[in-house]
Amino acid sequence: GNSVTQMEGPVTLSEEAFLTINCTYTATGYPSLFWYVQYPGEGLQLLLKATKADDKGSNKGFEATYRKETTSFHLEKGSVQVSDSAVYFCALLKQAGTALIFGKGTTLSVSS
Amino acid sequence: DTAVSQTPKYLVTQMGNDKSIKCEQNLGHDTMYWYKQDSKKFLKIMFSYNNKELIINETVPNRFSPKSPDKAHLNLHINSLELGDSAVYFCASSQDQAGKAFFGQGTRLTVV
Numbered sequence: 001g002n003s004v005t006q007m008e009g010p011v012t013l014s015e016e017a018f019l020t021i022n023c024t025y026t027a028t029g030y031p032s033l034f035w036y037v038q039y040p041g042e043g044l045q046l047l048l049k050a051t052k053a054d055d056k057g058s059n060k061g062f063e064a065t066y067r068k069e070t071t072s073f074h075l076e077k078g079s080v081q082v083s084d085s086a087v088y089f090c091a092l093l094k095q096a097g098t099a100l101i102f103g104k105g106t107t108l109s110v111s112s
Numbered sequence: 113d114t115a116v117s118q119t120p121k122y123l124v125t126q127m128g129n130d131k132s133i134k135c136e137q138n139l140g141h142d143t144m145y146w147y148k149q150d151s152k153k154f155l156k157i158m159f160s161y162n163n164k165e166l167i168i169n170e171t172v173p174n175r176f177s178p179k180s181p182d183k184a185h186l187n188l189h190i191n192s193l194e195l196g197d198s199a200v201y202f203c204a205s206s207q208d209q210a211g212k213a214f215f216g217q218g219t220r221l222t223v224v
Contacts, residue, residue, distance in 0.1 A: 032211050043116070043202055043215030044155075087153055093211035099145060099157035099168050100211060107153075 002027040006090050006103035013080055013110050021075040021106045023064075023090035031092040033057075033066050033073040034100065038087040047075075047088070080110045115139050118203050118216035125193055126224055133188045133219045135203030141214070142207065143167075144186035146178060149200040149218070161186055193223045 007022040025033065032051045036044040048057030053068035062077045073090060090103040116137045125131050137144060145168075146158040159178040160168035166178070175191040186203060200220050204213040 034211055038153075041217070043204075043217050044213075045215070046212050049211060089155065091211070096208065097162075097167065099160055100213060101157075102155040105153040105155070 002031070002092060002094050002101050004090050004092055004101055004103035006088075006106050008106070009087075010107040010109055013108070015082055015110055015112050016079045017110075019075070019077040019080045019084075019108065021088055021090075021108070023073045023075065023103060025071050025073065025090075025092050027071075027092055027094055029094070030068075031094050033064070034091040034093070035062070035064055035073070035075050036089040036091060036102070038089065038105070040086070044089060080108070082110050082112050084108060085110045116203055116205055116214050116216040118201075118219050120219060121217060122220050122222075124222045124224060127193055127195060129193050130189070130191045131193060131221070132190070133201055133203075133221070135186050135188070135216060137184055137203075137205040137214070139205055139207070139214060140184075141205040142183055143205060144180065144183070145204040145206075145213065146186065146188050147202040147204060147215075148172075149202060151199070155202070159186075159188075190221075193221075195223050197221060198223045 003026045034049045035047040037047045038044045048059040050057040050066035056065045087105045091100045143162045145160045161180040164180045200218045203216040206213040
């Protein structure tokens with residue numbers, strides 16, 4: 001079946017460090033891929049997305065590239081801030097009319 | 113002017129009780145969802161409605177019953193609550209079912 005696997009957390013970094021959160025997926029065909037972020041006490045917000053192979057999604061300094069050959073969609077940011085501390089979810093959408101399938105989430109904690 | 117609002121935010125109740133969680137969206141979206149987030153932050157789809165019609169019904173106990181009186185509202189009623197129902201329940205909506213979903217702040221349900 002369709003699934004998303006994320007690296008286990010928590011990830012603990014100092015401010016201005018480089019961030020990578022790994023995400024791989026299993027799906028037939030060409031799903032759309034997403035990163036959502038959940039700040040403490042809030043609902044999830046869409047961070048970025050990519051809908052086809054080699055697309056790069058980017059937002060707020062975060063980037064992820066849809067790699068079909070490695071079935072991956074790793075999230076990166078060059079210099080994290082304390083305000084980036086949150087839970088990050090990788091997700092896929094198999095096709096319109098179905099629901100998002102989420103990974104288990106990765107907690108990021110950034111200290112000053 | 114909250115986009116997706118859920119009530120209540122916190123709900124503590126005894127085993128065996130029946131409770132409801134309400135959700136409203138003012139975005140004009142056609143599709144609404146209920147997700148369950150367990151203690152390990154894992155998010156799983158429960159139900160989805162499109163224009164008041166049930167389109168996704170995952171394998172959840174039939175003690176859970178969604179109701180959509182109109183396309184702006186999707187309520188979740190739970191009968192005979194069990195300890196294992198304790199979780200955070202998120203309502204979400206989307207316009208084109210293409211993965212960009214707007215989430216409410218969640219309802220933390222604790223069954224004692």
